Amino acid sequence: MVFEHDVLIIGAGLAGLRAGIEAKRKGVDVAILTKVYPVRSHTNAAQGGINASLDEGDSWESHAYDTVKGSDYLGDQDAIEILAQEAPSDIIELEHMGVIFNRDEEGRLGTRAFGGASHARTYFVADITGQALLHVGYEQSLKYKIPTYNEFFATSLIYEDGAVKGCVAIEMRTGELHVFKAKAVIIASGGVGRAFEPSTNALICTGDGMALAYRVGAPLMDMEMVQYHPTTLPSNGALLTEGARGEGAYLVNSNGDRFMSTYAPNMLELASRDVVSRSEQTEINAGRGIDGCVMLDCRHLGADLIHSKLRQIWELARDFSGVDLVTEPCPVRPGMHYIMGGIKANFNGQVKWGESAGQSVPGLYAIGETSCISIHGGNRLGANSLLELVVFGRRSGLHAAEYAMTQKHANVGESRAEIDRKKITALLERPQASDMVGKLRMELGDTMNQHVAVFRDEAGLKTAVAKVKELKQRYQGIGLQNKGKVFNTNLLSALELENMLDVAEVITESALYRKESRGAQFRTDYPERNDAEWLKHTLAFQTDSGPRLDALEVTITKWQPQKRTY
């Protein structure tokens, strides 16, 4: 079938939902397409909170500066200023939409401390902030009667005559392919955590949107910037929120020392994540860990606080590590968590390409974790991601709606689905082979986690590049056991793997390209930050022989790079 909307959003996480609401307010016909039901999106996983300088003693400049410093000066400061300036009104709007934020004694919004922030400016709902926000986003989408195509999987963007005109998607329930015509497409499809094993990310975080945009020529930016979170569980990579440290939890090594005093004497456990993860890994490598972990100690916080404000992580520690946070310290280690890089876009979500990425791709927008508007630069501060979803979700929804009003529907027919249909039929018809999707995915995840993690070097990265290329080759030979149409999750995993392989190739090549240490990228062979040569973004463009890399100036408004200490 052919479906038609003015604005089509791929992804129903908080970014996609917020964009949809704004576009709808503008009066255009908007729809959201998503591979899982909206409230199943990964935004759910956010535990800790969302930042804004609402407090009287706080200022947007302070929030912006902390973000710039956190980014290791790689964030684009024009976008960061917008983020910090617009945060307070967006948080108030979320409250008006129904979010049940925790309050202070006077019944006003209450805050907690978070890493890398000079002021307690993180607003929160217990430790289920993402879930609370996502459910409210969904509620508002129902209020605004925004149709959602649930369990539809986007397989390609329709790019014709120099503009994006929609996408093709599989309806998972029937296995049918459909054409979605749109005057503007907003990609809000989340991160790519599953290219790493383990990861804090959900199984659906497979970088689909990044791969789709990359294949029509849009560059992926700063993809080497992969955040390892300091407190993940060794068993399955699940995350214990930074909010725990925000509430006062300690990190200790095998000698029982609060080792962060050595690495970040002022901020201690609340230094930015790249710093804390590196410190932990250094302790572990120096033999002061316990079974490859350090300990997160919450005991002194008391049962009441743990059960009210940290209930979910108390459950996670119990379920996955058999630890009662009230009475025992919990083993944790750095784990892959977030990608700062993504589809290069500006502060209206417009995807950019061409000479110095100076031109917009007509009809294409990207927001949320899949995008790189470059708020986070080399390292994201906790609780800035949820914020980015609402600020740039809103801005892109507005911009895309206004753009769509000036456009006519293109002449795209059902036949456009044939390209994707042929590819999928060929995949299904291939004979069974020894390489299964799950096996390749696991090899990819292990490789990335081994060589593209907290500490990197040229030899390791080259090994990873070679391995990813090998896996891409082997992918061409896989065969699927499941040939059915209805809910063929085998087929979807294969398509997701193909997407992750493309994105992983860009991540490793970008890490190899950046010959310095900045933010999440720490090269043991280039251990210093090198502003003279590398105060630059990396851009990766698709070519037949793999990614072509290029550098792009960072936008600096107020804050010149300085040495970064916590």
Next chain:
Amino acid sequence: MEAKVRVARYDPDGNRDHHFDEYTVQLAENAMVLDALIDIRENVDETLSVRCSCRSAICGSCAMRVNGKATLVCNTPMSRVAPNGEQITVEPMGNMPVLKDLVVDLEVFWNKVKAITPWIQPEGPKPEREYIVADEHMQNLINTVQCILCGACVSDCTVLEVDPSFMGPAALAKAYRFAADPRDGHKQERLELYSQASGMWDCTHCFQCVEVCPKGVAPMDWILELRREAEAAGLKDHNGVRHSESLAHSVKESGWLDEAKLAMDSYGKFSDKLKLVPVGVRTILKGKMPKTGPFHHKRPGAEHVTRIFEELEGKHS
């Protein structure tokens, strides 16, 4: 650890028979049931379809039945359901049609959520900043928003088994969240909406939803809260209200339940009461009439029960 798993299968593309397949897989010691299913689908049998995503009991994708009980398989340890390495049985959720294997059709489930007007509706001008609300109000609501809409409670709801039109525990727990939000301006309409047929009064307090809810939300408790709110708001013209009032009255006055009167009292309209006549006749014919006949006597010691009531009513007033 060796895990033996019997999985319900159904393939609408194939021969369409419902059957079980048995698998044995090797897992880490602390593995969850979901780990077994993922291992099967990735390494043994790629035709198995399962919904799952977060692996940490937060997205609500993986609700299904393990050994007959609905649960999230991502936080159900194998060691809990098979402490001695027994074979476990995994089936799709109940009260919903199966699409394939462990994947059910959730459309009706979502439509019921949509039917409760699930968004906040404040009245009057918005404050410039946040609404000022006591934290304890918010803490109470945070207990209800722990619900991840996984559907486990709906799967095992005994009312839905006989009456598919029942709104169900998940939607009603969410309904409470809006009715009790001090920022909402439409409490009365909401309570009226939720009091309608198939609404809050149709729950039979069987406790299934409390037992299976993997997030400790206890939907039934919120349904009971809704009823209290509805009565307090003067919405008494419902069979459910009359039912509970008659029940309490009968126990208070006579020490035990007057079943015949309870049935009569529950129906408000005379024409509805008349409909009970054939039921009464059938009760007599089947020999189910209480031994005391239609006449209800006070139990010996009833005055003690009355005292308990008076004591409690005194405390509440």
